[in-house]
Amino acid sequence: xxxxxxxxxxxxxxxxxxxxxxxxxxxxxxxxxxxxxxxxxxxxxxxxxxxxxxxxxxxxxxxxxxxxxxxxxxxxxxxxxxxxxxxxxxxxxxxxxxxxxxxxxxxxxxxxxxxxxxxxxxxxxxxxxxxxxxxxxxxxxxxxxxxxxx
Numbered sequence: 062x063x064x065x066x067x068x069x070x071x072x073x074x075x076x077x078x079x080x081x082x083x084x085x086x087x088x089x090x091x092x093x094x095x096x097x098x099x100x101x102x103x104x105x106x107x108x109x110x111x112x113x114x115x116x117x118x119x120x121x122x123x124x125x126x127x128x129x130x131x132x133x134x135x136x137x138x139x140x141x142x143x144x145x146x147x148x149x150x151x152x153x154x155x156x157x158x159x160x161x162x163x164x165x166x167x168x169x170x171x172x173x174x175x176x177x178x179x180x181x182x183x184x185x186x187x188x189x190x191x192x193x194x195x196x197x198x199x200x201x202x203x204x205x206x207x208x209x210x211x
Contacts, residue, residue: 066090067088067089067090070088070090070099070130071085071087071088073124073128073130074088074101074121074124077117077120077121077124078101078103078117078121080120081113081116081117081120082105082113083103083104083105083109083113083117084103084104084105085101085102085103086102086103086104086142086146086149086153087101087102087142087147087148087149087153088100088101088102088149089147095133095134096133096134096135096136097131097133097134097135097136098135098136098138099125099131099135099136099137099138100138100140101117101121101137101138101139101140102139102140102141102142102146102147103117103139103140103141104141104142108141109140109141114139114140114141115139117139118137118138118139121137121139122137125137144209144211145208145209145210145211146208146209147206147207147208148207148208148209150201151183151184151185151186151187151188151201152185154180154183154188154207155183157180157209158180158181158182158183159179159180159181160179160180160209160210161177161178161179161180161209161210162177162178162179162180162188162190162207162208162209162210163175163176163177163207163208163210164176164177164190164199164204164206164207164208165204165205165206165207166199166203166204166205167203167204167205168203170199170203171197174205176190176192176197176199177190177192177210178190178191178192178193178197179191181196186200186201186202187199187200187201188201188207
């Protein structure tokens with residue numbers, strides 16, 4: 062199976078983040094014009110401080126420049142996932158069963174692309190939201206994003 066650019070970047074960046082005592086929550090890499098943005102979300106046992114984010118930014122930024130992994134100019138952003146955190150796998154969602162989520166799908170499902178409901182169940186590739194007393198099962202591969210509603 063072919064890896065995406067973001068998956069490859071995640072594999073390269075994860076050890077750098079972990080060496081600083083944090084875990085890599087996730088990474089997105091949208092392009093804006095000709096410039097690529099690398100947005101990294103890190104977390105420690107008590108969240109992530111500004112100083113920790115700055116350390117990750119320095120370490121990862123230097124590594125990316127030296128290794129020349131990203132062609133052309135890029136902007137590196139490092140932050141905590143925050144209270145309205147985006148999920149990058151169903152595994153991350155396990156601790157949030159019973160909480161409200163907002164999910165967006167790439168394609169319409171039952172005539173809609175946005176879903177807000179309580180997370181009640183999940184598997185490796187799917188999760189279930191209760192929306193107005195109805196169970197709606199969504200497949201991870203169909204998702205554009207899913208966030209915790211704070």
